[in-house]
Amino acid sequence: MANTAKFDRRQVLERATRLFWQKGFHATSTRDLQQAIDMRPGSIYAAFGSKSGLFREVLHFxxxxxxxxxxxCLAEEGAILDGLRTFLRxxxxxxxxxxxxxxxxxxKSLSELDEGEAELLSETRALLAATEENFRCHLQSAIAAGELSAQVDPGLLARQLQVEMIGLRSYLRATGDRDAVRELADNLFAPLQPGSQ
Incomplete structure (x- = not known):
């Protein structure tokens, strides 16, 4: 009979995600992983191939x-822009x-990985691009629903949203100014809505 995995893959990925997110790829040792996900090195290798393989799966997760x-957030809010604002908050x-x-x-991973980890670097860039495309699709729907001006370029706005998310997180880390971040997030789409000046 074939061997079956004797661990909860989702739980392992949740724990590994927290560890990699906290320490980064390079600073996370095999021993750190063993303790965080409660698996021996052989089991990690059998399940994920390597530390890089586990990290790749963490990025996707x-x-x-x-x-x-x-x-x-979109389902709870109903309106697309309200859902995007709630998500940002x-x-x-x-x-x-x-x-x-x-x-x-x-x-964080993009800032840490170098050309020596070309596959992981490429994977991270692809996932960021996929996130941007996801934003673009929702923003296109917002234009179709009349929530955004028809003059808005959804691709450009999706890119701006991605940049704002990354930048506001860095700004919050640097300043701790939650009120400023809340105001900036809430007003991101205001100038682009129909009837705005």
């Missing part, structure tokens, strides 16, 4: 979790006390 949270402000780092895991 993180991205999927963010996408699911965005979908939940959650990511920027509500997660602050519980997240292992104020920075986005993908952005």
């Amino acid at each position: 993180y991205t999927e979790e963010m996408s699911e949270r965005l979908q939940q 959650q990511i920027l402000l509500q997660d602050g006390d519980n997240a292992p780092s104020e920075l986005c895991l993908l952005a």
Whole structure:
């Protein structure tokens, strides 16, 4: 009979995500991983191939979790822009006390990885691009629904949203000014809505 995994993969990925997000890829040792996910090196290798393999899966897990949270915010708010604002508030402000780092895991990884980890670097860039495309699709829907001016370029705005998220997280880390971050997040779309001057 074939061997079956004797661990909860989602729980392992949640724990590994917190560890990598807190310490970074390079600073996370095999011993750190063993303790965090409660697996021996041989089991980690069998399940994920290597530390890099586990990290790659963590990057995808993180991205999927963010996408699911965005979908939940959109479903709860009804209006697309309201859902995007709620998502921004959650990511920027509500997660602050519980997240292992104020920075986005993908952005943090991009700043750490070098050309020696070309595959992981490429994977991280691709996931950021996929996140931006996800924003673009929702913003296109907001234009179609009349929530945004028809003159808005959804691709450009999606890129701006991505930059704002990364930048506001860094700003919050640097200043701790939650009120300023809340105001900036809430007003991101205001100038682009129909009827705005």
